[in-house]
Amino acid sequence: MAIQIDHTNDDDILLLAVHDRRLDARSAPDLKASITTFVGIGWEWIVLDLSGVEFVDSSALGAIVSGLKALGRAGDLVIAGAQPPVTALFALTRMDKVFRMFPTAAAAVAALKSRV
Amino acid sequence: MPRLHLTLDASPETVPAAGGAVRDWCLTSGIDAAEAALVELAIVEALQNAIEHGYAGVAGQLELEADIDDERMQAQIRDTAPPVDLTRVAPQPDETLPMDRARLRERGRGLEIIRGVFDQVVFSRSASGNQLTLTRARRRGPL
Numbered sequence: 001m002a003i004q005i006d007h008t009n010d011d012d013i014l015l016l017a018v019h020d021r022r023l024d025a026r027s028a029p030d031l032k033a034s035i036t037t038f039v040g041i042g043w044e045w046i047v048l049d050l051s052g053v054e055f056v057d058s059s060a061l062g063a064i065v066s067g068l069k070a071l072g073r074a075g076d077l078v079i080a081g082a083q084p085p086v087t088a089l090f091a092l093t094r095m096d097k098v099f100r101m102f103p104t105a106a107a108a109v110a111a112l113k114s115r116v
Numbered sequence: 117m118p119r120l121h122l123t124l125d126a127s128p129e130t131v132p133a134a135g136g137a138v139r140d141w142c143l144t145s146g147i148d149a150a151e152a153a154l155v156e157l158a159i160v161e162a163l164q165n166a167i168e169h170g171y172a173g174v175a176g177q178l179e180l181e182a183d184i185d186d187e188r189m190q191a192q193i194r195d196t197a198p199p200v201d202l203t204r205v206a207p208q209p210d211e212t213l214p215m216d217r218a219r220l221r222e223r224g225r226g227l228e229i230i231r232g233v234f235d236q237v238v239f240s241r242s243a244s245g246n247q248l249t250l251t252r253a254r255r256r257g258p259l
Binding site: 026055065092 | 156
């Protein structure tokens with residue numbers, strides 16, 4: 001299932017904003033393809049804005065993990081704007097220890113710009 | 117207390133509506149929104165496991181029942197697929213220690229979520245099929 005992702009950039013930071021309210025087993029392949037395509041063409045510092053997403057399951061989480069793995073040792077993929085159910089998923093699976101999470105996309109971009 | 121009873125085709129396409137019905141049922145039953153979202157997530161994971169690993173692409177049906185009282189909420193998921201006893205799967209080691217991106221798993225977190233949300237996860241097999249029974253105590257914080 002095709003997902004709706006807008007992409008913009010601020011210098012070398014790529015901001016991916018997901019507009020689907022639900023990311024699950026149906027949308028996970030497309031989510032993975034979207035992120036890994038951007039990594040494949042050279043983006044290394046990526047903010048994934050999930051502020052419009054109300055539900056993420058383990059399949060979609062796996063797609064996000066794929067994006068991080070695709071970076072290898074380079075750059076970072078961080079999460080912005082996660083709503084409470086999405087934050088809870090990251091905590092349940094300990095992925096909150098893997099992904100840096102920011103309240104807003106602006107905060108995430110600022111952190112990556114300063115390479116903090 | 118209200119009772120939930122759904123029958124759905126074993127397809128990823130039916131899961132979102134079932135998840136929504138679970139969340140609405142939780143809210144109607146007095147469970148707060150944060151906890152309802154967790155219960156929805158865990159039941160979606162259980163349904164998806166049955167579809168992916170039980171039916172594995174073969175057409176079939178799933179039955180979901182849930183009830184709640186002052187002490188606990190309980191859900192049963194029944195299917196007639198070849199048995200896949202997820203409760204015998206050992207917990208995965210903590211992949212975040214040490215932190216190494218290359219070691220991160222892309223799959224296999226569904227059971228971790230189910231076990232994190234529900235206090236008891238029981239699989240049973242009978243002549244009529246498989247049943248996964250999930251039980252969560254009431255008056256417990258969402259996390």
